[in-house]
Amino acid sequence: MLKTAHLESSFPKFEKKFTTLPAPIQFQNKSLQHTAQEFLLNYKLIQLCTPEQQQEIFKHLKISRYHSNEMIFHKSTSCNELTLILRGSIKLAWHVADGKQIVHRFIPAGCLINIVPLISRLNLTHDHVAHDATVIATIPSHIFYSILKQNHQVSLAVLELICNRNHLLFDDFYHQSTQSLRGRLARHLLLLVEYFSYQDKQDTTLNIKLSQENFAELLHTSRQSINKELLWLAQHGIAEVKYNQVHILNLGKLRALVHL
Template sequence: MNHCDIPCKESLEAMRAPSGAAASTPEIERLSQLLTQAPLFNGLSAVEVARIAKGVREIKVPKGEILFHRGDACTGFHLILSGQIKLAFTSADGNEKVVEILRPGQTFGEAVMFMDKPYVVMAQALTEAQLLHIGKQIFFDELAVDPLFCRKIIAGLSQRLHRLMADVESYSLRSGRDRIIGYLLREEEIRADDTPPEGRVSIRLPTSKGTIASRLNLTQEHFSRILHELTNNGLIEVEGRTIHIPDIARLRDSLG
């Protein structure tokens, strides 16, 4: 087989270009604009984004709605435009273990889509949310012609694997106290756009304390007890779901 036997990106795009141009509609343009809000699609041309937009549908879900259950078939993956989504395992007796709390710009469902397996977790909206569902086949078609896009997907999956490994390390080697302090510091970094904050700061917890406790592999009682201890030590002040940190440098230095 020589190189002419292998379809290259230019030839595949040429074969698909006429139908792609004719199919452009105001709805495709609107969905393309929504797709470009996500870092995953940065660097793609308008034509490439428009091709993907043909396999996209917008989903608006109220707080508490379940997007899918464990065992449901996976037909694509989701991109969060606004709101928060919880991924969790649920036992037969109703106990729940939160795996991830996802925010705008993040995606989920790629791994099971690539494996052609059903979902292994359930997904639920923690707040009112707006998402895009990107269909599996249109996505695979784009991967076939764009190596850079492939690398972006692999990088995203690798980052998620790295986070999960960090979670295992934290659950195994770090105390509950250090897990909570680490979580608060990460929340502040996100809020401050990765600029190291100084002095007094306030953090609004993105969801309920019970959900965060499950995410940190703690019971809600243990979570509350640690917050109480940190309050008694003058490291934090709790006001509902708002955590005030009088001196974030001191909290950072208190990590074990």
């Protein structure tokens, strides 16, 4: 069942606030280091750190930049740091035997990722690819481990965050198994609206550009099938795509396509 509460509990509310603004406004007159600190301080697990622990995190932040479609982390490699997305977006994906790419999710700026592989000490389960020009900040694993051992409140906050994101993952499985392509497309559009949209006078526009191929990779189908569904959405005044820019024309009708 798709509920707004699922989305809001899976990522901090500040992430939605930042991703509903056009990217240039988010970072105006701010250094990337300062932006990283602002984003991190909106996470409960960072708020629960002592001032000394917070400063230790900020001291060891490393900023890295990536071009569109550049590989950031490879699947099945070890995870040695927490990752915070500062600009752009990351797609979590797999590359299968025939060379095709299957996308699990697009992750927006403001999100802290790779907590599970870091704590479990298991290898990454996805390729992490920059969808567009992307900037990340990383926190070394030894800094994070040290804080978890010393601060039980932080450990509990991390557990809560993992459980909430796991809840969304099972929601993914449910919709993938039970819904039509149209319903799954509508659900993913709603997820994208939560974290990648801004409102203008006429409609809601996604500030992430997605091609038919991107949607096909996300929904595990063909471009022809995606084209057919997008055409149907446009004909019914629900959503349209122009030059890879997605415009949501009627949110109410879009929500109605998701089986509750």
